[in-house]
Amino acid sequence: MTLTCPECEGPVELAEPVRLSEITQCADCSSELEVVGLDPVALSLAPEIEEDWGE
Amino acid sequence: MIRVCVMGAAGYLGGELLRLLLGHPGTEVAQAVSTRFPGRRVDSVHPNLRAQTDLLFSAPDDLAGCDVLMTATPHRATMALLPEARRHARTVIDLSGDFRLPDPAVYERYYGVSHTAPELLGAFVPGIPEYFRAELAGADLISVPGCMATAAVLALRPLAGLIGPDVQIDARTGSSGSGALAGDANLHAERSGAMRVFAPVRHRHEAEVSRLTGLNARMTATGVEAVRGVQVVCHATGATGAAGAAGTVGEKALRRAYRDRYRAEPFVRIVVHRAGAHRLPDPKLLSGSNYCDVGFAADGDRITAIAALDNLVKGGAGAAVQCLNIRTGQPETLGLGFPGLHPI
Numbered sequence: 259m260t261l262t263c264p265e266c267e268g269p270v271e272l273a274e275p276v277r278l279s280e281i282t283q284c285a286d287c288s289s290e291l292e293v294v295g296l297d298p299v300a301l302s303l304a305p306e307i308e309e310d311w312g313e
Numbered sequence: 314m315i316r317v318c319v320m321g322a323a324g325y326l327g328g329e330l331l332r333l334l335l336g337h338p339g340t341e342v343a344q345a346v347s348t349r350f351p352g353r354r355v356d357s358v359h360p361n362l363r364a365q366t367d368l369l370f371s372a373p374d375d376l377a378g379c380d381v382l383m384t385a386t387p388h389r390a391t392m393a394l395l396p397e398a399r400r401h402a403r404t405v406i407d408l409s410g411d412f413r414l415p416d417p418a419v420y421e422r423y424y425g426v427s428h429t430a431p432e433l434l435g436a437f438v439p440g441i442p443e444y445f446r447a448e449l450a451g452a453d454l455i456s457v458p459g460c461m462a463t464a465a466v467l468a469l470r471p472l473a474g475l476i477g478p479d480v481q482i483d484a485r486t487g488s489s490g491s492g493a494l495a496g497d498a499n500l501h502a503e504r505s506g507a508m509r510v511f512a513p514v515r516h517r518h519e520a521e522v523s524r525l526t527g528l529n530a531r532m533t534a535t536g537v538e539a540v541r542g543v544q545v546v547c548h549a550t551g552a553t554g555a556a557g558a559a560g561t562v563g564e565k566a567l568r569r570a571y572r573d574r575y576r577a578e579p580f581v582r583i584v585v586h587r588a589g590a591h592r593l594p595d596p597k598l599l600s601g602s603n604y605c606d607v608g609f610a611a612d613g614d615r616i617t618a619i620a621a622l623d624n625l626v627k628g629g630a631g632a633a634v635q636c637l638n639i640r641t642g643q644p645e646t647l648g649l650g651f652p653g654l655h656p657i
Contacts, residue, residue: 265587266568288586303587 261301265289270301315641316343318377320398321385322370323347324493326408328359329630330383335365337634337648339641343379344371351375376401381637384409385630387492392430404453404640406633412437412456413521423517439525440636441466442645443578449639457636460490460628461534462521464545467581467605468620469526471574475562476549476616482522482532483546487539487596490624509536542596543624551614559614567609567616575607579646580627580635584608594621602653603631623653 261270268286272293280293281304290304317334321327322345334340345355351372356362358370373394376382382402384391391409399405414420415435417428428434438448440457444466449455458466461484469480488504497503512534519532528549551560568585575581584606586592594606605622622628631649638645 266585267565283588286583288588288592290588 259299261299263287263289263291264301265291265303272299314341315339315381315637315643316341316379317381317383317637318342318344318346318379318402319383319385320346320373320376320394321387321408322355323350323358324385325489325625326385326629328362328493329625330385330408330633331355331359331362331366331368333626333630333634333648335362339643339647340634340637342366342368344375344377345369346371346373346376348373373398378402380404381406381641383407383633383637388424389426392428392433396430396433399454404455404637406440406455406457406636406640407437408457408629408633410459410517412454413439413458413462414524419520423515423520440632441525442632442635442639443467443575443581444470444525446639449636450642452636452640455633455636455640457629457632458521458525459518460543460622460624461486461516461532461545462518462525463628463632464543464605464620464622465518465522465530465532465547466525468545468547468607468609468618469522469528469530469549471570471607472549472567472616472618473527475552475566475570476528477552477559478527479529479549480526480531481548482519482530483548484516484518484532484534485537485542485544486534486624487542488536489540490543491536504536506538507536508538510534511536539596541600541623541625542621543628544594544596544621545619547618547620549616549618551616561614562611562616564609564611567611571607571609580604580631580649582606585610594619596621596623597657598655599623599627599653600657601626602651603627603635603649604653 263284266287291301292304347370350370355368385408388410392411417431437454437456438452516532516534522530551562554560585608593608608619
């Protein structure tokens with residue numbers, strides 16, 4: 259099934275059956291996404307360790 | 314086969330033209346013209362072309378007929394030679410700065426000399442396929458914009474209506490942008506490690522960017538520790554709202570604008586990633602490729618647009634070959650498929 263990335267609104271393909279807590283990655287923006295709901299299927303940004311790039 | 318002559322073939326842009334044209338299935342390099350090396354083997358100057366060609370450089374006086382003439386000759390010299398040279402070809406694609414600005418007064422202000430062929434100014438179609446594809450299909454005179462100008466135009470034009478009229482462009486460029494001739498400033502001891510602000514105000518390309526975007530562009534250019542590559546970081550504010558204050562533009566609106574404009578473009582990629590070592594456009598990944606990567610960020614009314622490309626390819630020779638493909642009815646991406654290298 260095709261969902262929308264919550265970060266960039268790009269299309270995200272998920273293979274069925276979809277599982278809760280499954281992690282996928284958006285092809286457009288590289289965001290790691292987590293399946294947070296199944297009925298309906300919902301995605302949110304997966305937690306990540308931020309890099310500070312020397313700031 | 315499209316027969317192509319390259320003038321200024323011994324320079325870095327000329328070498329890139331030869332590399333791309335020799336690998337192009339639809340073109341034949343008829344002549345490589347050089348004032349400095351007539352009679353010498355092309356691969357003695359461009360060693361990357363060893364075993365690719367046995368061509369010798371021709372003298373300018375020996376220029377013969379061809380389908381497409383590409384001029385990678387120096388600024389100021391090109392306007393002197395082109396009125397005669399153009400008689401040898403149906404189509405001219407110029408990579409110099411001499412025919413990028415249609416107004417001779419603007420040319421003089423930015424190049425410091427009067428134009429000697431003002432009758433031709435304004436007859437050239439800008440060599441940016443993303444915005445002039447229809448005109449390029451029938452153009453006999455094409456002028457490829459400056460490398461930093463191309464990057465800035467591709468970064469800024471999708472934002473029309475979203476940003477205010479003033480934009481500050483911080484441009485960084487590799488050393489190949491300053492050409493193949495030796496000079497004191499280009500000694501390794503002087504160049505290595507330097508971050509040389511060589512145009513703190515009024516870089517020539519800002520006139521092109523202003524013309525091609527309709528914005529009031531101000532540009533600073535810095536030479537950095539790289540051989541190839543250009544990166545522009547463009548600072549703007551959101552378009553003024555009805556109340557007179559700069560408007561807020563969210564990143565989703567910016568991404569939509571870029572997607573709408575570049576969805577079908579074969580050589581423009583939107584690079585705004587949340588993970589990885591290269592999250593925004595970086596010319597390091599684009600060496601040898603004809604891609605321009607564009608990206609963005611927003612914070613309130615502050616908008617930053619970013620673009621990167623290889624100055625010798627999408628910023629010069631690759632854009633010229635893309636224009637040739639369009640003009641001659643060949644597939645637009647023909648001969649331009651190299652994706653770049655990683656790591657490099």
